Amino acid sequence: MRMTRLIATLTATTVFASILVFAAQADEVHVLNWKGYGADEPWAVEAFEKATGNKVVNDFFNSEQEMLTKLRTNPGLYDVVMINAAFNDQAMSEKLIQPIDLSKIPNAADISPDKASSPMLNHDGKAYGVPWVWGLTALAINDKSFDTPPASISVMWDEARKGRVVIRDDAVEAIQFGAIATGQNINDIKDMDAVKAKLTSLMPQIRTFWSSENDWNQMVASNQIDVGTYWSGSADRAKTQFKLPVSLVIPQEGSVAWLDAFSIPVGSKNVAGAEAFINYMIDPKFYVEWVTKVGAPVSANEKAVAALPEESFNRKVMGDPEVAKRIQFQAPITDEQREKYLALWQELKVNVK
Incomplete structure (x- = not known):
């Protein structure tokens, strides 16, 4: 009898301890995102934690494929994940993310209608992603290397820039870049041979391939490069936060x-905390501070963009209707297309010494 009581006591204690552990975990918001991409800014994390009582635990990925793999292999670990909208459909179809109750995210009401209604984020009347920011993979230049910024993408093929050109080591982005250089639609490439020929002629120009902001910034800081593909938000951060001689060029x-959105993974242990975190990330107050202190892409929240100074790049240039005519948003691609792009890209890279 005494042993039975002891077992019962131990069992009750174990259950109580488990409840305490779960409660502690439930107050944590586990976020999966690119490193240095808003969600892990120390001042932002501190403000969110102070306002909500949730503790932010960040984890990072270096590619969309790595992000998907982390979701697949760690079910229930993450509460928030940042997903390029072009990959949202795949994450949804694999049941890696769950529908979001937008009524629990008040700031979502101010997201621009075209972003909020994106078919890449909405399926069967349910939202699987909350638009956060959008931006471009354009060109960025080393200001020291140009008297005036180039207007055309052809600067990448300029013999005078040989050995001082970089491009991101990403098959899909590279092929789409080649499509633009050959006057094609990035989401409906009709002449892949033309893309291959164009990129083949670019390879002798390439100094190296980059995969992170740090790679790009270190090369321009040491004056090793003149021009290369770069993300608009990264170029803004390079100039704003690191005071590097970098300017973004949107070629003619x-x-x-691309459109980046926040989703809630299936199995999230803190959905309420995830909703609060997403709401904070699309808040105009956070966004203006992010742009001012660090540099950032364009917010999907119309009120956030309107809160920027009229002359700010993300409002004046990125909001220019003429610029809007020249950009092509990435759409989802099939696994078969991705495999073909990867095979071609691997073949092309062999020609870079």
Whole structure:
């Protein structure tokens, strides 16, 4: 009898301890995102934690494929994940993310209608992603290397820039860049041979391939490069936060555009905390501070963009209707297309010494 009581006591204690552990975990918001991309800014994390009582735990990925793999192999670990909208459909179809109750995210009401209604984020009347920011993969230049910024994408092929050109080591982005350079639609490439030929002729120009902001910024800081593909928000951060001689160029031929959104993974242990975190990330107050202190892409929240100074790049240039005509937003691609792009990209990279 005494042993039975002891077992019962131990069992009750174990259950109580488990409840305490779960409660502690439920107050944590586990976020999966690119490193240095808003969600892990120390001042932002501190403000969110102070306002909500939730503790932010950040984890990072270096590619969309790595992000998907982390979701697949760690079910229930993450509460918030940042997903390029072009990959949202795949994450949804694999049941990696769950529908979001937008009524629990008040700031979502101020997201621009075209972003909020994106078919890449909405399925069967349910939202699987909350638009956060959008931007471009355009060109960025080393200001020290140009008297006046180039207007055309052809600067990448300029013999005078040989060995001082960089491009991101990403098959999809590279192929889409080649499509723009050959006057094609990035989401409906009709002449892949033309893309291959164009990129083949670019390879002798390439100094190296980059995969992170730090790679790009270190090369321009040491004056090793003149020009290369770069993300608009990264170029803004390079100039704003690191005071580097970097300027973004949106070539006349156009640029690849992308939309990033926050989703809630299936199995999230803190959905309420996830909703609060997403709401904070799309808040105009956070966004203006992010742009001012660090540099950022364009907010999907119309009120956030309107809160920027009229002459700010993200409001004046990125909001210019003429610029809008030249950009092409990435759409989802099939696994078969991705495999073909990867095979071609691997073949092309062999020619870079």
